[in-house]
Amino acid sequence: MILGVVGAGTMGAGIAQLGCAAGMRTVLHDPLPEALEAGEHRVRDGLERWAAKGRADAAAAQLLVTASSLQGLAECELVIEAAPERPDLKRELFAGLSRVCAEDAVLATNTSSIPVTSLAGAAERSENVVGMHFFNPPPLMELLEVIRADQTGDRALALARQTGEAMGKRVILASDGPGFLVNRCGRPFAGEGLRLLAERVATHDQIDRICRMGGGFRMGPFELMDLVGIDVGFEVAKSFTELSFGEPRWRPSPIQARMVAAGRLGRKTGRGYYDYSDESGYRPEDPEPRAPAGGDGMLVAILGDGPVANGLRERARAAGYELREGGPAELVVDAGPIPSEHIPGGAPLLALCASGSLASRAEHGAVGFHLLPPLDESRLVELTRGPGTQSFAAEAAEEFFGRLGFHGEWVEDAPGLVLGRIACQLVNEAAFAVGEGVGSEQDVDTGLVLGLNHPRGPIAWGEAIGLEHVMAVLDGLWSERREERYRPAPLLVRKAATATFARRTS
Structure with missing residues (x-):
């Protein structure tokens, strides 16, 4: 030829x-x-x-x-x-x-x-x-x-x-269509990162570190935007909005506009979200968590079902904790995507922030957390506190997750915190694309792994996290934000309902 x-x-x-x-x-x-x-x-x-x-x-x-x-x-x-x-x-x-x-x-x-x-x-x-x-x-x-x-x-x-x-x-x-399959399905990585920064849930370097250590990404969204060029990303975001007639999930961020106006375009100008003038590097090395150990028979109650709860039980046993499903415990971890109805009192409470923020749970002394399964590939847990969180509860959370082999990163309160929010929006966008016939589930995952260097595709993320967990985060964001960008894809709603029905009847 x-x-x-x-x-x-x-x-x-x-x-x-x-x-x-x-x-x-x-x-x-x-x-x-x-x-x-x-x-x-x-x-x-x-x-x-x-x-x-x-x-x-x-x-x-x-x-x-x-x-x-x-x-x-x-x-x-x-x-x-x-x-x-x-x-x-x-x-x-x-x-x-x-x-x-x-x-x-x-x-x-x-x-x-x-x-x-x-x-x-x-x-x-x-x-x-x-x-x-x-x-x-x-x-x-x-x-x-x-x-x-x-x-x-x-x-x-x-x-x-x-x-x-x-x-x-x-x-x-x-x-x-806008972005075809790969660039469309990858948009939430930067888009949701920018929203998290705008809401001051975390700083740009925290968001990047959480994505690297908690999700296995080679680069966080702000490192990636600096590498590609912030002006390039801004133009692409404007193009998506124009071609989609204003789809809320794809709107540009005012942060992008300010960075471009300031001439901070990323690596090519020496400064973007990071400063590249220092020859020693633009960021420090990620901390290395300690090996799981040190539970010493401490009594812990881990409540809830799903990949996070099951993964925490495995890690806690490996670290030497004694698990108590009922009765008194020295620490209670509510790790299901939906809050447990009956939570034992008398011990610090660590609550998974999936279906809502820590504040929405009305557990004023609790510590919120979020982890992204599979836990054996994660090295970081996100932690958050409310106005009523006592220092001893915060210390207990850091110590518990540290003994399980996770580095703790404190962020502000929100459903899904940082990585849960980004990952669930990646799953949601993929469900929109597949449901609209833009591409197959297999091609979505192949595209994001080979084209964007993601550690796994969004369909695989959904399977690892659990669709109940994904829907809980999206519903929590919709409930607390009331923004169309957090509406779940119809295909995702159907698949989650089918999975829930199958689990209840099995």
């Missing part, structure tokens, strides 16, 4: 490298001579490195040719444009390629945000237009998102998928 690539920047050169390595004759085009020359060098250097590692044939670089005009792409069976994210430019390209290429040539766009349907309309044969969203950098990222526009025909879709697989990519399919 003859592959054409329009645009010789980082994305275009990376796609061309993949084409040559897959044995395709590849024509690289860029209207700017200096960009074309630089792109050609990038492709040849990349292929040389791959050949040395055995990842590409030594003759792969001979498959690359360059073209200074669109006419040089006339023989291509598939052309992938990787031009700047400007709708007018991409539409002009598709119109020009339609005149140059054969009638059955497939034209693909690498856009990450522009609706493919709107671009396909500029081509003479719109059924031959498809989205092929590579992730940056294309030679290293395993994922390819193939997007079907309203006009896309089966042949174009099949060729895009076959080409991606020939390049060694894991291909997922998505319907056209």
